[in-house]
Amino acid sequence: MIFQFDAPDNARLVSPQERGNGQRNLIIIFVDQMAAPQPELEGIWLLITYPENPDLTLVPIFPDPNQQAASSKSYAETFEMTANNQPGSSFLDLLTENVLWDNYLITDRDGVISILEDASADGSKAFVSVEAAFPDETALTLEQQTMLWQSVCTYLSKIEGQDEFEILLPKLSSNIFTNLNWDQLPLYPWGVEHEEARLECEFPTLNFTAP
Numbered sequence: 670m671i672f673q674f675d676a677p678d679n680a681r682l683v684s685p686q687e688r689g690n691g692q693r694n695l696i697i698i699f700v701d702q703m704a705a706p707q708p709e710l711e712g713i714w715l716l717i718t719y720p721e722n723p724d725l726t727l728v729p730i731f732p733d734p735n736q737q738a739a740s741s742k743s744y745a746e747t748f749e750m751t752a753n754n755q756p757g758s759s760f761l762d763l764l765t766e767n768v769l770w771d772n773y774l775i776t777d778r779d780g781v782i783s784i785l786e787d788a789s790a791d792g793s794k795a796f797v798s799v800e801a802a803f804p805d806e807t808a809l810t811l812e813q814q815t816m817l818w819q820s821v822c823t824y825l826s827k828i829e830g831q832d833e834f835e836i837l838l839p840k841l842s843s844n845i846f847t848n849l850n851w852d853q854l855p856l857y858p859w860g861v862e863h864e865e866a867r868l869e870c871e872f873p874t875l876n877f878t879a880p
Contacts, residue, residue: 691720695849696730696764696773698756699814703777703844710748711778712814715768725870727818730768732811734874750775754846772849778803780844784821787837815875822870 699712710731717726731744749757756773764770782803803809809817828837 693718693772694768694770696768696770698773698775699781700750700775700777701808702779703754703775703846708750708777709808710745711808712811713744713764714814714818715770723868725822725868727870727872728874729811729815732814734811755848772847774845774847774849776845781817781821783844784824784837787824815872819870819872822868826868826870828868 695716695718697712697714697716698710699714700708701711702708712729713731715726715728715730717728743763744760747757747760747763749760751757754775756775761773
């Protein structure tokens with residue numbers, strides 16, 4: 670799989686702007702191990718949702734899709750977590766300078782593995798297995814992370830509704846921290862009147878072509 674990056678669209682999606690359409694921007698912070706004394710930053714993704722719309726837009730922020738080493742280094746060097754599992758203020762300030770966001774969610778490899786294992790137990794066909802997703806202890810590349818989120822989206826799209834999703838949450842509670850109330854988590858932004866809707870993920874700044 671070959672990845673191509675569209676810088677202009679990426680800049681438009683993450684740049685600060687006035688919003689009057691109900692758009693919500695959730696920053697997903699992906700680390701190696703939440704329980705580590707100081708977790709290592711592996712990825713930053715912007716999750717964009719709109720009211721009563723089952724489509725999720727995912728935009729990579731780190732690793733830098735435009736391969737600007739200075740920008741990636743700043744995020745990695747600034748990142749730290751407090752004793753209460755919150756992102757450090759310097760890191761959040763840097764995010765605010767570059768990205769328009771409303772809330773954040775932190776998860777780690779174990780949290781994603783829980784989702785993939787649950788998908789396998791339910792017979793859901795994910796794009797990647799746990800072994801393929803985490804081949805070794807090195808940091809995941811942008812390509813690997815993209816395939817990982819595609820697999821998570823594939824599994825979540827098979828969940829029938831809010832009630833079933835809430836059953837999944839306790840399994841992930843020790844590997845997810847957020848400043849957003851769980852009942853506001855924008856993974857299912859539609860109501861019961863949209864029962865036929867199915868969650869879909871879009872990666873508008875990434876173009877995938879076969880090798």
